[in-house]
Amino acid sequence: MGQVIVSLAAMFASLTLFIAGTSLLTTVVAVELGVDGLSTLQVGLVLGCHSVGFVIGSLFATRLVRRVGQVRSFAAFAAVACSASLIHPLFFDGALWAVLRVLVGFCAAGLIMVLESWISGRATHATRGALLGIYQVVFFFAAALGQYLVSLGETDDYPIYTIVAILIVMSLVPLALTRSEAPAPDTADRLRFRQLYALSPSGLLGGIAGGALVAGFSTLAPVYASDIGMSLAEVSRYMAFAVLATMAIQWPIGRLSDHFDRRLTVAAISTIATLAGIAAAVVGAHDLRVLYVATAPLFGLAACLYPISLSMVNDNMDRGDPISASAGLLLAYGVGTCIGPVAGAVFMQGLGPAGLFVFLAGVFAVYSLFVFWRGFTTPSVPVADQSRFVTIVAANTSPAILELDPRHELYMETPHIFDELHAGPAPGVEPAESSTNADRPGV
Structure with missing residues (x-):
C-alpha cells in the first residue's frame, strides 16, 4: 500500500496544485465580475460557462488524450488554461471572459481526467478504497487552500492571476518528472x-439538484459575500470555511444513509438544508455568525446529494457495471452545474444578494417534497439490501475516478455473472425465483 501511495505522490501533488489554482481563479473571477458593473444575471451566465466547458471536456477530451498521450495532452491543457487565466486582467469584457471560462472548464476536464485515470490505473483490490479516501482529502485540502490564497492580491490586479497561472503550470512538473507509466484512459459507458x-x-x-446547488453556491457565494460588504480577506475565509465544513459533513451523512432508509435520510437532510437556506437569506447579511452556522449544513449537505443519489441508483441495480450508472449520473450532475449559476443569478437579480440562499433553499425544498412523495407512493429498498455509501466528490471530477468506487469490485471480479444476467436463463431452464429489486419501482 505504501509503495502505491509513494508512486502516486506526483499525481497527488499535481492534483493539489491544479485544484488550488482553479479554485482560486473561480472565486477571483466571481468577485471581480460582481464589482465591475455587470448585472447579476450576466455574472451568472459568465460563471456558468466554466461548467459548460467542463461538461464538453468530459465528453470529448478523451479523444485528444488517446491520440497524443497522457503527458503531452496534460501539457497542452495546462498551457491553454494558464494562458486563459493570464488574459483575464488584460481585457475586461464579459463576452471574452465567458469564452475564457469555457476554455478553462474544458482544459480542467482534460487535466482532471488524466490525473484521475493515472491514479485509478494504479489501484488494486486492496488499495482502491484507501486511494479514494486520500483523493477526497487532497481534493478538499487543495480547494480550501485555493480559497485562502484569494486574499493575496486584488481581483482587478495582475499578480493574483499570475498566482493562478503559476499553480496551474506547476501542476505539470510533478507529472512530467514521474517515472511511472501512464495508463491509457478508458472511455466510460x-x-x-x-x-x-x-x-x-x-x-x-x-x-441534477446536487450539481445545481454546489455550482450555484461555489460560484455565486463570493458575489454574495462581496455584495454584503465583506472584504476580500473575509470572502477568502468564508469560502474556505464552506469547503472544510463540506469535508467534515460527508462521512457522518454517509454513515446515516447506510443505517437508515436512504430516501428518508435524503429527505431529512434536504429539509434541514432548506431551513438553513432560509436562515441565511433572512439573517445572514446582518449576522455573520448565523451565515457561517447556516452555510455548514447548506453547502455541506448539497455536496452530499450526489453520493447519496449514486447510492440510491446502485440500490436498484441488479445487473450491469455500476460504473456506467455512475458515469451517467455524473453527466446529470454536470447538467445541474450548468443550471445552478444562471438560476441562482436570476434569483439574486430579482431579490438582491439574499436571492442566492432563496434559490438554494427552494431547490432543497422542491427535492425534499419530491422524495417524500416518492416515499409515500413507492416501496423503499430495505436497509439490509442497500448498497454501501461511498463518498465521491463530483465537483470538477471525471468518470476516471469512478474506477476507485469499491462497488465496482464485484463486477471486476465476476463479470460473467452480469453477462449471464443480461443473457437470461439458458434454453429450457426455468428462471429461478429472484430476491432482487428487479420488480420493484425505482426509488
Whole structure:
C-alpha cells in the first residue's frame, strides 16, 4: 500500500496544485465580475460557462488524450488554461471572459481526467478504497487552500492571476518528472437519463439538484459575500470555511444513509438544508455568525446529494457495471452545474444578494417534497439490501475516478455473472425465483 501511495505522490501533488489554482481563479473571477458593473444575471451566465466547458471536456477530451498521450495532452491543457487565466486582467469584457471560462472548464476536464485515470490505473483490490479516501482529502485540502490564497492580491490586479497561472503550470512538473507509466484512459459507458430515471427517479433528480446547488453556491457565494460588504480577506475565509465544513459533513451523512432508509435520510437532510437556506437569506447579511452556522449544513449537505443519489441508483441495480450508472449520473450532475449559476443569478437579480440562499433553499425544498412523495407512493429498498455509501466528490471530477468506487469490485471480479444476467436463463431452464429489486419501482 505504501509503495502505491509513494508512486502516486506526483499525481497527488499535481492534483493539489491544479485544484488550488482553479479554485482560486473561480472565486477571483466571481468577485471581480460582481464589482465591475455587470448585472447579476450576466455574472451568472459568465460563471456558468466554466461548467459548460467542463461538461464538453468530459465528453470529448478523451479523444485528444488517446491520440497524443497522457503527458503531452496534460501539457497542452495546462498551457491553454494558464494562458486563459493570464488574459483575464488584460481585457475586461464579459463576452471574452465567458469564452475564457469555457476554455478553462474544458482544459480542467482534460487535466482532471488524466490525473484521475493515472491514479485509478494504479489501484488494486486492496488499495482502491484507501486511494479514494486520500483523493477526497487532497481534493478538499487543495480547494480550501485555493480559497485562502484569494486574499493575496486584488481581483482587478495582475499578480493574483499570475498566482493562478503559476499553480496551474506547476501542476505539470510533478507529472512530467514521474517515472511511472501512464495508463491509457478508458472511455466510460454511460446509462442514459431515462435508464437512470427507471432505476431511481430520486437518484437522477438528486444528481441534477446536487450539481445545481454546489455550482450555484461555489460560484455565486463570493458575489454574495462581496455584495454584503465583506472584504476580500473575509470572502477568502468564508469560502474556505464552506469547503472544510463540506469535508467534515460527508462521512457522518454517509454513515446515516447506510443505517437508515436512504430516501428518508435524503429527505431529512434536504429539509434541514432548506431551513438553513432560509436562515441565511433572512439573517445572514446582518449576522455573520448565523451565515457561517447556516452555510455548514447548506453547502455541506448539497455536496452530499450526489453520493447519496449514486447510492440510491446502485440500490436498484441488479445487473450491469455500476460504473456506467455512475458515469451517467455524473453527466446529470454536470447538467445541474450548468443550471445552478444562471438560476441562482436570476434569483439574486430579482431579490438582491439574499436571492442566492432563496434559490438554494427552494431547490432543497422542491427535492425534499419530491422524495417524500416518492416515499409515500413507492416501496423503499430495505436497509439490509442497500448498497454501501461511498463518498465521491463530483465537483470538477471525471468518470476516471469512478474506477476507485469499491462497488465496482464485484463486477471486476465476476463479470460473467452480469453477462449471464443480461443473457437470461439458458434454453429450457426455468428462471429461478429472484430476491432482487428487479420488480420493484425505482426509488
